[in-house]
Amino acid sequence: MSDNLIRHKVFIASPGGLDDERKAFAEEIEEYNEIEAKHRSVYFQPVGWEDTLQGVGRPQSRINEKLEQCDYFIMVLHDRWGSDSGPNAMNATSGTEEEYLLALKCFEDSNYPMKQIVCLFKSVPLNQLADPGPQLQKVLDFKRKIEEEKKLLYGNFESLDEFSRHVRKNLAQWLRDNGSSENQGGYISPETPPNDDAAYGIQIANTDKEPDEVLSNAWELAKEGKLVDAEIEFARAFINNPKEKQLLNYASFLIDTGQLDKALMMIDRAIHLANNNKNEADEADALNLKGIVLQTRGDLDGAEDMYKKSLEINEKLGRLEGMASQYGNLGIVLKTRGDLVGAEDMYKKSLEINEKLGRLEGMASDYGNLGIVLQTRGDLVGAEDMYKKSLEINEKLGRLGGMASLYGNLGIVLKTRGDLDGAEDMCRKSLAIEEKLGRLEGMASDYGNLGIVLQIRGDLVGAEDMYKKSLEINEKLGRLEGMAIQYGNLGIVLQTRGDLDGAEDMYKKSLAIEEKLGRLEGMASDYGNLGNVLKLRGDLVGAEDMYKKSLEINEKLGRLEGIASQYGNLGNLLQTRGDLDGAEDMYKKTLEIAEKSGFKQIQEIVSKLLKDLTKE
Helix, strand or coil: CCCCCEEEEEEEECCCCCHHHHHHHHHHHHHHHHHHHHHHCEEEEEECHHHCCCCCCCHHHHHHHHHCCCCEEEEEECCCCCCCCCCCCCCCCCHHHHHHHHHHHHHHCCCCCCCEEEEEEECCCHHHHHCCCHHHHHHHHHHHHHHHHCCCCEEEECCHHHHHHHHHHHHHHHHHHHCCCCCCCCCCCCCCCCCCCCCCCCCCCCCCCCCCHHHHHHHHHHHCCCHHHHHHHHHHHHHHCCCHHHHHHHHHHHHHCCCHHHHHHHHHHHHHHHHHCCCHHHHHHHHHHHHHHHHHCCCHHHHHHHHHHHHHHHHHHCCHHHHHHHHHHHHHHHHHCCCHHHHHHHHHHHHHHHHHHCCHHHHHHHHHHHHHHHHHCCCHHHHHHHHHHHHHHHHHHCCHHHHHHHHHHHHHHHHHCCCHHHHHHHHHHHHHHHHHHCCHHHHHHHHHHHHHHHHHCCCHHHHHHHHHHHHHHHHHHCCHHHHHHHHHHHHHHHHHCCCHHHHHHHHHHHHHHHHHHCCHHHHHHHHHHHHHHHHHCCCHHHHHHHHHHHHHHHHHHCCHHHHHHHHHHHHHHHHHHCCHHHHHHHHHHHHHHHHHHCCHHHHHHHHHHHHHHHHC
């Protein structure tokens, strides 16, 4: 091993019964070192009680000495809390708890190298969750404590593969943190950062959320942000009444809280039960939920297939509510692919049915989705009107999740108009609700949008922190679209600091995902940003090619903000070549769109460019 490697020690704490996870932890770190870390001059060293030398004294004290030297700490719990470690200064009731409390102390004390703490919980069977014994009860109490203190995010995993993914994602985050650029200065691109996709309002069709008292109580607890207790109630609901509806309610909760692997297990069990019982209505609802999970993971083809199967069953049964939900969800797939006309048609079909039924929840989702189409086209007035209609309904229904999504969307409108204070206020309102509900996807969107506000204000450190928080959650969820957006945003931070190589790497990572998803809006932003990098390097031909690719996509989408940005970039390019007349023409086109659509940021940039051009 090269002496030039930067070494980081990663400690794993766990009670007995998790030998497979401890083995997978060491293997994952070893593989990550070989594939990725060593090439970046970093080496992660796994550390655990197994590495403690035999000697005189309390065994846990010797383990603690090792822990105090570590940079990162991962705690893994399942259904056991562990045995008493003996008298200790922290009054811990198990060795694992003592290790956690010591890691927390080290994290808060700059004299120790501890940089991050991660807690992972392995799922337990439903019958055990519904009736926990003393050991599991202590684990659940600890999980509640983390939930209430909100000092750190915890993760859940269902399988060994999912555990390994958690480890790898954290290693990737730590590697990025280790290699982050601190250079200042550089060129600020006329291309605006890609907007994060504040929640679209996916419709979970027909899932009866109150078929019995236990389920009703579970949803109330979830609404209050008491996620551990809510999950216990969902488990009890199914144990007491093992039917499809109970599984679907539980799966809906798991989707909301980002536990997608476990949600898929519940959904597949529900589909199996529905087929056995010839219950087509519940099968349609289960297919709908499966589509939502697949869409969250970026599998648009799989999601579309599930939505169409669900729609077919709902049409056969004459279930208007289910049909409306599937029209809405199919619209989201089309919007993601850049087909705004098709998406709008789906949303309007959904809205027509929901208005006929007087189904306020569905109407709220449709208004919100139509707002996103209008916003993408640059119609900020129309978008704001749709968002406010949706928000009014959500407030009337007391739907906190819907309110959070709409606050986030309104924040993006205000940001585009240049009202940064208003935008930040909306985003923070959204984030407060999402954190209360434990909705990771919403939190990721809000962090991303807050990052954009901070970046426009020139706070690159704050913006980078927000983008990394968003990226961490999106990686945890396996949410490709969100990952691509944050790679793009981080690229802009690096570019602004003058780190062109780092920026290009981020943009290419983003573009690879967007191309995989077929997400045209994201591809357009990445092409524009890559064009900026090439221009800064003096490759004007390559830059022009990128700008034109971006412009072509934006014109196809009718995305006025993107069109304006690329006219501005092309104008800047022509000015660099000395073609002042051509540059002036591009800038005027940009300004015309910006003034018409209320794009204040672009308007300010281009007005200054035109003013400077006339001086030349």
